[in-house]
Amino acid sequence: MEQRIKIAIIGGGPAGLAAALGAYESGIKAEDILIIERDSCLGGILNQCIHAGFGLHRFGEELTGPEYAERYIKKVREADIGFITDAMVLALNDNKDITYISPTTGIVHLKAEAVILAMGCRERTRGALNIPGTRPAGIYTAGTAQRFVNIEGYMPGKEVVILGSGDIGLIMARRMTLEGAKVKAVCELMPYSSGLARNIAQCLDDFQIPLMLSHTVVKIHGKERVTGVTIAEVDSSLKPIPDTYKYISCDTLMLSVGLIPENEVSKGADIEIDRVTNGAVVDNFRQTSKSGIFACGNVLHVHDLVDFVSMESELAGRSAAKYVTEGFSGENKSDTVPKGGVRYVVPQKYYGSSIDEKTEFFYRVGKNYRNVSLNVLADGTLILKKKLVRAAPGEMGNISLKGEALDKARKASNLVFTIEEGENV
Amino acid sequence: MIYDVVIIGAGVTGTLLARELTKYKLNICFIDKGPDAANAASRANSGIVHAGFDAKSGSLKAKLNVRGCKMMKRITEELCVGYRNIPSLVLCFSESDRAALNELYERGIKNGVPDLRIVERDELVKLEPNISDKAIAALYAPSAGIVSPYELCIAAGENAVQNGASYIFNYEVKSITENDGIYIVSDGNSNVSARYIVAACGIHCDDIAAMSGDLDFEIIPRKGEYMLFDKSCAGCVRNVLFPLPTKNGKGVLVAPTADGNLIIGPNANVSEKDDTETTACGLNEIYENAVKLVKTLPSLKNVITSFAGQRPTPSTGDFIIKFSAKYKKMLHIAGIESPGLASSPAVAEYAVQLLSQAGLILEPNIKFNPYRKKLIKIRELSDDEKQKYISKNPAYGKIICRCESITEGEIVDAIQRPMGATTIDGVKRRTRAGMGRCQGGFCMPRVTEILSRELKKDMSDIRKYGQDSILLYGKTK
Ligand SMILES: Cc1cc2nc3c(=O)[nH]c(=O)nc-3n(C[C@H](O)[C@H](O)[C@H](O)COP(=O)(O)OP(=O)(O)OC[C@H]3O[C@@H](n4cnc5c(N)ncnc54)[C@H](O)[C@@H]3O)c2cc1C
Numbered sequence: 078m079e080q081r082i083k084i085a086i087i088g089g090g091p092a093g094l095a096a097a098l099g100a101y102e103s104g105i106k107a108e109d110i111l112i113i114e115r116d117s118c119l120g121g122i123l124n125q126c127i128h129a130g131f132g133l134h135r136f137g138e139e140l141t142g143p144e145y146a147e148r149y150i151k152k153v154r155e156a157d158i159g160f161i162t163d164a165m166v167l168a169l170n171d172n173k174d175i176t177y178i179s180p181t182t183g184i185v186h187l188k189a190e191a192v193i194l195a196m197g198c199r200e201r202t203r204g205a206l207n208i209p210g211t212r213p214a215g216i217y218t219a220g221t222a223q224r225f226v227n228i229e230g231y232m233p234g235k236e237v238v239i240l241g242s243g244d245i246g247l248i249m250a251r252r253m254t255l256e257g258a259k260v261k262a263v264c265e266l267m268p269y270s271s272g273l274a275r276n277i278a279q280c281l282d283d284f285q286i287p288l289m290l291s292h293t294v295v296k297i298h299g300k301e302r303v304t305g306v307t308i309a310e311v312d313s314s315l316k317p318i319p320d321t322y323k324y325i326s327c328d329t330l331m332l333s334v335g336l337i338p339e340n341e342v343s344k345g346a347d348i349e350i351d352r353v354t355n356g357a358v359v360d361n362f363r364q365t366s367k368s369g370i371f372a373c374g375n376v377l378h379v380h381d382l383v384d385f386v387s388m389e390s391e392l393a394g395r396s397a398a399k400y401v402t403e404g405f406s407g408e409n410k411s412d413t414v415p416k417g418g419v420r421y422v423v424p425q426k427y428y429g430s431s432i433d434e435k436t437e438f439f440y441r442v443g444k445n446y447r448n449v450s451l452n453v454l455a456d457g458t459l460i461l462k463k464k465l466v467r468a469a470p471g472e473m474g475n476i477s478l479k480g481e482a483l484d485k486a487r488k489a490s491n492l493v494f495t496i497e498e499g500e501n502v
Numbered sequence: 503m504i505y506d507v508v509i510i511g512a513g514v515t516g517t518l519l520a521r522e523l524t525k526y527k528l529n530i531c532f533i534d535k536g537p538d539a540a541n542a543a544s545r546a547n548s549g550i551v552h553a554g555f556d557a558k559s560g561s562l563k564a565k566l567n568v569r570g571c572k573m574m575k576r577i578t579e580e581l582c583v584g585y586r587n588i589p590s591l592v593l594c595f596s597e598s599d600r601a602a603l604n605e606l607y608e609r610g611i612k613n614g615v616p617d618l619r620i621v622e623r624d625e626l627v628k629l630e631p632n633i634s635d636k637a638i639a640a641l642y643a644p645s646a647g648i649v650s651p652y653e654l655c656i657a658a659g660e661n662a663v664q665n666g667a668s669y670i671f672n673y674e675v676k677s678i679t680e681n682d683g684i685y686i687v688s689d690g691n692s693n694v695s696a697r698y699i700v701a702a703c704g705i706h707c708d709d710i711a712a713m714s715g716d717l718d719f720e721i722i723p724r725k726g727e728y729m730l731f732d733k734s735c736a737g738c739v740r741n742v743l744f745p746l747p748t749k750n751g752k753g754v755l756v757a758p759t760a761d762g763n764l765i766i767g768p769n770a771n772v773s774e775k776d777d778t779e780t781t782a783c784g785l786n787e788i789y790e791n792a793v794k795l796v797k798t799l800p801s802l803k804n805v806i807t808s809f810a811g812q813r814p815t816p817s818t819g820d821f822i823i824k825f826s827a828k829y830k831k832m833l834h835i836a837g838i839e840s841p842g843l844a845s846s847p848a849v850a851e852y853a854v855q856l857l858s859q860a861g862l863i864l865e866p867n868i869k870f871n872p873y874r875k876k877l878i879k880i881r882e883l884s885d886d887e888k889q890k891y892i893s894k895n896p897a898y899g900k901i902i903c904r905c906e907s908i909t910e911g912e913i914v915d916a917i918q919r920p921m922g923a924t925t926i927d928g929v930k931r932r933t934r935a936g937m938g939r940c941q942g943g944f945c946m947p948r949v950t951e952i953l954s955r956e957l958k959k960d961m962s963d964i965r966k967y968g969q970d971s972i973l974l975y976g977k978t979k
């Protein structure tokens with residue numbers, strides 16, 4: 078089947094939903110938008126996140142994942158924006174030709190005028206960590222375990238060791254404990270957690286679950302089902318220290334060792350990928366290196382809070398609307414440059430113009446900081462200084478440029494983001 | 503029921519023999535202690551169809567390898583199994599190693615390996631652009647290939663069942679007795695009777711041989727570890743690359759797999775039977791050795807899984823295919839280490855000859871169908887063909903494994919086929935669902951659901967593989 082559409086959105090999670098609404102609210106007709114979702118329902122990963130903690134920034138209240146998603150799904154339905162579920166995109170090229178497959182439509186070749194990538198991310202697995210030992214049942218990524226518990230209603234384990242202190246791992250530590258399992262330890266390779274501080278307090282501390290920083294799993298035991306793991310402390314180069322090996326008996330090893338933006342489809346369109354974020358390189362419109370292809374949400378860079386995903390994705394939706402109605406003028410793009418303590422900045426490029434009064438930049442730092450400042454320099458001149466009481470790798474930061482600072486930034490050829498420590502902060 | 507032939511062991515040796523025997527009017531049964539075929543060496547090896555220059559000239563190994571390699575193309579076509587004829591290159595890194603390279607060449611010629619020759623650096627670089635800068639020459643064997651080993655093993659079992667063979671899984675043979683010319687095999691709970699027995703038990707061949715009082719050989723389990731890389735790394739090499747062999751074996755190779763990944767390994771260490779643990783130093787060892795063969799090797803970040811298998815190395819140095827001294831109609835097929843996979847079609851053929859010589863009557867089965875029931879691989883079809891299948895059955899349009907693009911229709915088919923999948927790993931080895939870069943993180947819960955629905959079992963009764971490989975402990979509170 079051949080189809081045409083103005084704006085195709087790949088992924089119907091929070092990013093895709095917000096992008097669709099962003100485009101719709103900018104004047105694109107509902108029937109000119111199509112959300113393509115591979116799961117059986119819209120909402121993405123939020124559907125299995127039944128704990129509260131979503132929407133504080135966005136709605137000023139704490140919602141569960143499904144509640145947060147429902148607000149957007151309702152709006153999409155009310156607006157009658159097009160979507161198809163159980164439909165998986167198999168291919169995309171830089172001409173914005175999409176091929177997708179679904180039980181109801183079969184194979185569809187879809188020609189889009191603009192494409193928004195909103196495919197989210199996947200979890201890193203044991204293979205990627207290369208943990209030696211046996212290969213029994215009982216090794217789950219935290220997300221898989223979460224799905225079993227929250228959607229299917231089954232217990233994937235009784236005695237659990239969690240490797241990695243990412244947010245899903247922390248949330249699952251609490252969830253498994255509430256369901257009657259014993260979480261024996263959460264091991265984290267780094268000397269700090271990559272999860273949100275509030276999750277460490279509410280999911281581990283409240284249940285006396287030990288968080289073992291600078292620890293990793295060096296071996297998995299058990300022929301058919303996991304019977305235990307050997308853990309070890311690591312040195313400053315993250316290598317296990319031999320005489321710290323310790324055996325912990327358990328039936329489950331849960332992995333929360335990072336998320337990887339799911340960019341397999343993007344590669345088909347030959348989109349430039351940022352080696353740090355593993356997402357596309359985008360400008361302040363969230364347009365990728367291919368004109369008319371936009372990216373937002375976790376496929377662009379892994380967010381900790383859905384609120385920011387929605388915000389970013391609405392922008393991508395509005396940009397796509399602008400692209401298909403009036404197009405972008407070919408102004409010079411400048412680079413944003415992460416430096417001294419800042420690991421990455423999104424967007425990586427920006428246009429002199431913008432569709433907003435202010436431009437929002439997201440960033441992450443490489444280690445824990447207290448009482449520092451984030452400095453923004455336009456062609457070497459300081460244009461903004463933001464005081465940070467604390468900054469942590471696990472918490473994405475955002476900084477917005479407006480007014481005079483934005484004017485200066487627009488004229489500059491590069492924008493450096495850097496952390497300043499010390500006296501004059 | 504007395505079977506004409508019972509085969510113990512459903513590795514590639516056992517299932518290909520079972521299939522070969524269904525060409526005749528015989529009652530065949532193959533049994534395995536595991537829950538599926540391809541339970542041991544046949545599921546964890548390099549998947550190389552060796553050309554046949556390694557084994558000592560005149561040995562059974564040499565003869566059956568060269569013959570098996572020749573038979574592989576046709577048999578994999580009949581069985582719908584992933585196979586590619588790609589050359590192998592044994593690399594030579596110094597002038598002082600030339601003699602060894604020549605020796606290998608000479609042996610290959612003697613063994614009857616076709617089109618074998620030594621290529622010099624100029625040509626080598628053209629054949630393999632990513633070849634190590636230090637390689638000066640190589641032994642080039644264009645008859646070699648790569649095959650998906652577990653697929654071959656399962657497909658042969660399935661085709662045997664299609665042609666009338668029976669099978670029993672989760673049945674560990676603990677004793678064999680003879681009564682009036684009939685053999686009785688037992689797992690301690692129930693018996694299976696047969697006129698002929700074939701033991702094709704991999705590393706446990708000597709344990710089975712002990713049951714028939716044959717103590718003249720021993721099997722030494724030698725573990726080999728591997729790392730498998732993401733499909734995006736498949737372009738790393740075009741050929742199967744080996745170093746020169748040593749006393750310890752063929753050495754660590756770098757090769758594409760029939761499924762489109764990149765594989766490196768194996769090392770070789772004697773370990774306890776059934777020890778298939780990977781170790782930190784083993785994985786290091788293979789990476790360090792693999793790096794030497796190529797200009798650039800993908801970083802460890804691209805590894806999607808690591809695993810290990812055990813070679814059933816015979817104390818005699820050659821394949822042992824002979825009748826028991828005590829039970830005259832019990833055939834041992836033992837010590838089938840590498841190139842056992844490459845040899846497997848020839849081993850089956852040879853074993854049938856021996857059985858016939860021992861009195862097994864071979865009356866052709868005119869209904870024998872060499873073709874495995876058609877296997878639909880949606881990802882390999884054109885868009886038009888995909889559309890055709892989806893129109894007939896919408897489940898072929900529903901992707902369950904995102905990484906490998908495997909549909910619900912394919913998974914249901916894998917469960918419903920002859921000798922169908924009953925476990926998560928069974929589905930994985932038949933369809934590739936869960937073999938991609940996310941290693942089942944996403945599709946495993948869905949596959950569990952489909953297995954539970956199709957087999958009419960509760961979700962918590964679905965196993966990863968073995969009977970104790972519990973996935974779920976009942977419902978939540
Ligand atoms: C690391 C490694 C690399 C290799 N690489 C290659 C290669 O590249 N090319 C090549 O040609 N060959 C290779 N081989 C060799 C090849 O894998 C084997 O020769 C082949 O798989 C042997 O098959 P099999 O059926 O004889 O044994 P197996 O596959 O080991 O099967 C034996 C079966 O017997 C069953 N069994 C054992 N005892 C009992 C019992 N008491 N009751 C019931 N069932 C029992 C087991 O469960 C098992 O399923 C490699 C092997 C290894 C380990």
